[in-house]
Amino acid sequence: MKYLALIRSSESEWESLTDEQRQEWYGRYRAFSEEAGARMTDGAELQPSSTATTVRVRSEKTQVTDGPFAETREQIAGYFVFDCQSMDEAVELAAKIPGALHGTVEVRAHHEEATS
Numbered sequence: 001m002k003y004l005a006l007i008r009s010s011e012s013e014w015e016s017l018t019d020e021q022r023q024e025w026y027g028r029y030r031a032f033s034e035e036a037g038a039r040m041t042d043g044a045e046l047q048p049s050s051t052a053t054t055v056r057v058r059s060e061k062t063q064v065t066d067g068p069f070a071e072t073r074e075q076i077a078g079y080f081v082f083d084c085q086s087m088d089e090a091v092e093l094a095a096k097i098p099g100a101l102h103g104t105v106e107v108r109a110h111h112e113e114a115t116s
Helices: 011-015 019-039 087-094
Strands: 002-009 040-045 053-058 061-066 075-083 104-109
Touching: 002 011, 002 087, 011 075, 019 040, 019 075, 019 087, 075 087, 087 104
Parallel strands: none
Antiparallel strands: 002 075, 002 104, 040 075, 053 061
């Protein structure tokens, strides 16, 4: 089953890091990716929330606004997609994501429709 690990962290904290500190974190992510191996099927760091565009459709009219949907202390920083045997395995893997040390990681199973 596939699981999405959504990484949230403080953009202001990330921006306050030196280049050397950022490179150290990137090294941790590379090491995590190697450990996850084939169980990680996708993943990416995202651009800052200031580059986001929010889309809503109301009464058949598309509304497009700049920025994220809501102001929060933590922003969506990136994600990984895992292919694991269970939620327990996905959570165990998510706990090893470096971002879990300073932010939060939300894990959700992909929705699978019942076949008849």
